[in-house]
Amino acid sequence: MRRPLMIRGGRALRYGAAMPELLDIRIGGDGRIVEIGPSLAASDTEILAVDGQLVLPGVVDMHQHLDKSRTRALLDNPSGTLMGASAAYRALAPSITKEQMIARARRTVEACSAYGTVAIRSHTNIDPQTGVRGIEAMVELRAQCAAFMRIQIVGHVTSGATSMLPESDAWLRQAIDLGIDAIGGVPAFSSEPVALLKLLFDSAERSGLPLDMHIDEHLDAGRAMFSELAKMTRAYGMAGRVVAGHSSALSAMAPDEAQRTIDELREAGVGIVTLPAANLFLQGRDAGRLPPRGLTRVKELLAAGIPVAAASDNIQDPFVPTGSGDLLEIARWTLLAGHFGLGDLRQGFEMVSTVPAQMIGLGADWGIRQGARADLLIARADTIDEMVASGALERTVMVEGRVVFSTSVQRH
Numbered sequence: 102m103r104r105p106l107m108i109r110g111g112r113a114l115r116y117g118a119a120m121p122e123l124l125d126i127r128i129g130g131d132g133r134i135v136e137i138g139p140s141l142a143a144s145d146t147e148i149l150a151v152d153g154q155l156v157l158p159g160v161v162d163m164h165q166h167l168d169k170s171r172t173r174a175l176l177d178n179p180s181g182t183l184m185g186a187s188a189a190y191r192a193l194a195p196s197i198t199k200e201q202m203i204a205r206a207r208r209t210v211e212a213c214s215a216y217g218t219v220a221i222r223s224h225t226n227i228d229p230q231t232g233v234r235g236i237e238a239m240v241e242l243r244a245q246c247a248a249f250m251r252i253q254i255v256g257h258v259t260s261g262a263t264s265m266l267p268e269s270d271a272w273l274r275q276a277i278d279l280g281i282d283a284i285g286g287v288p289a290f291s292s293e294p295v296a297l298l299k300l301l302f303d304s305a306e307r308s309g310l311p312l313d314m315h316i317d318e319h320l321d322a323g324r325a326m327f328s329e330l331a332k333m334t335r336a337y338g339m340a341g342r343v344v345a346g347h348s349s350a351l352s353a354m355a356p357d358e359a360q361r362t363i364d365e366l367r368e369a370g371v372g373i374v375t376l377p378a379a380n381l382f383l384q385g386r387d388a389g390r391l392p393p394r395g396l397t398r399v400k401e402l403l404a405a406g407i408p409v410a411a412a413s414d415n416i417q418d419p420f421v422p423t424g425s426g427d428l429l430e431i432a433r434w435t436l437l438a439g440h441f442g443l444g445d446l447r448q449g450f451e452m453v454s455t456v457p458a459q460m461i462g463l464g465a466d467w468g469i470r471q472g473a474r475a476d477l478l479i480a481r482a483d484t485i486d487e488m489v490a491s492g493a494l495e496r497t498v499m500v501e502g503r504v505v506f507s508t509s510v511q512r513h
């Protein structure tokens with residue numbers, strides 16, 4: 102056990118509060134928040150004076166692909182499309198060793214940590230080229246990084262595996278035995294999309310794991326799977342435990358059809374993750390004019406009361422060639438490409454904090470509240486809106502009460 106720590110003089114965003122307040126936070130030797138209040142008495146505590154900085158919960162990047170991260174320089178995607186990216190990675194994948202995958206992923210995890218991310222959910226390929234090798238690598242990475250990042254692994258049935266149902270069933274069973282945290286895949290890639298969707302639901306039911314899938318990452322409203330997804334979510338009794346990533350095709354539907362679909366998703370209890378980086382890069386390249394943004398109908402989904410998170414998706418690979426690991430940058434792109442308003446920056450912060458924390462099941466263990474892990478982003482900014490708008494040059498990231506990154510203290 103370490104000596105207890107007091108964060109003194111910060112403007113802290115208490116869980117559930119609308120605005121930050123001048124509050125001290127006492128952190129126990131186990132790295133959990135013991136007490137929150139104004140001017141707490143300090144006895145036998147180390148003091149971290151933060152001098153009016155914002156004290157926020159660390160942000161949660163609920164959709165990445167760490168297994169592919171930083172492969173950009175090793176391949177090309179001349180068409181710039183999703184299919185082009187998938188083919189490029191398929192050609193490279195057999196030659197990647199576990200060690201290389203871990204080393205590249207770790208650089209991304211460290212970059213994300215430096216910007217204030219405290220949890221990452223990583224979709225990890227299950228494909229014919231690599232089987233569950235990526236899952237094995239990510240299990241190792243999860244253990245290596247545990248002191249500064251909570252990593253969740255999604256078994257992501259993709260590429261050719263989407264049309265190999267018996268093999269994918271066996272790979273998923275192996276992945277579950279290896280310790281994945283969620284089940285996922287890309288039904289739209291499959292020659293039998295509904296059968297693959299059912300396989301993923303069956304795996305989730307058998308293992309008790311939640312579902313987090315890539316749903317309709319394309320702009321063809323005619324082959325959208327939302328109704329099937331809503332139907333199965335109800336049939337399997339999985340309300341609140343199913344996440345649909347991308348859902349781009351929703352924006353290709355006529356407004357009344359989109360609204361009916363949104364109602365179905367809400368009634369079924371499906372959560373949505375929007376991934377603006379990949380959508381802006383990959384979608385709409387065949388448009389001769391006015392290329393679409395490719396994002397789902399973020400505002401309409403939020404207006405319907407459906408939880409919507411925003412996340413990085415790919416970082417420096419054939420799917421997205423850029424990416425710093427700064428999740429607030431993704432919040433910015435969501436606000437811009439999603440046509441939000443000047444008063445919506447705080448909503449952008451929720452989409453990378455409270456909403457994904459709930460969706461990936463961190464529950465009462467996350468947020469500035471008594472008993473939760475002290476996973477915090479302490480930043481020099483006047484307001485949360487300003488923080489979302491421009492980021493903070495001066496910041497300290499804390500995980501379980503320990504400083505893991507600071508603009509003035511080097512990582513150790």
Ligand SMILES: [Zn+2]
Pocket residue numbers: 164165166224315346414415
């Ligand atoms: Zn993805």
